[in-house]
Amino acid sequence: MTENKQNNYNDFIKNNKILKSNVNGLYRFLVLWIIKYQGSIHGYGIMKELDKFFQNLIEEGVLKKSNPSKIYPILKQMEEYELISGEEVIPDDKKVTFYKITDKGLYFIQYIFKKFMLHSENSQWKLIYEDMMEAED
Numbered sequence: 001m002t003e004n005k006q007n008n009y010n011d012f013i014k015n016n017k018i019l020k021s022n023v024n025g026l027y028r029f030l031v032l033w034i035i036k037y038q039g040s041i042h043g044y045g046i047m048k049e050l051d052k053f054f055q056n057l058i059e060e061g062v063l064k065k066s067n068p069s070k071i072y073p074i075l076k077q078m079e080e081y082e083l084i085s086g087e088e089v090i091p092d093d094k095k096v097t098f099y100k101i102t103d104k105g106l107y108f109i110q111y112i113f114k115k116f117m118l119h120s121e122n123s124q125w126k127l128i129y130e131d132m133m134e135a136e137d
């Protein structure tokens with residue numbers, strides 16, 4: 001592939017709304033999983049963890065780093081659905097909310113894991129996984 005063509009493709013990827021909307025779809029799941037994995041974590045910590053997941057895309061300029069205007073509405077919605085609970089603490093005269101996953105949230109994430117495992121046994125999904133592995137070459 002010529003360098004010019006590759007640069008055009010890279011520009012296309014950086015401005016592609018399909019890729020960004022797919023990543024946005026993962027955010028809610030990842031936020032819930034991060035809270036489950038960490039046990040108790042504040043919003044800023046969640047943003048830092050999300051940025052680790054998408055570090056390569058951020059470095060390439062495809063995605064921006066996580067920000068409060070994106071994360072806090074998700075956290076609020078998850079609290080409303082009772083998937084997580086927030087507890088406010090005031091260390092050093094600054095109010096911080098730490099989030100924990102609820103029993104309902106644990107059930108929900110386990111449901112997603114079980115469904116994903118069922119998908120992994122599906123022959124069509126296996127083809128996608130094979131393509132992913134070939135893309136690494």
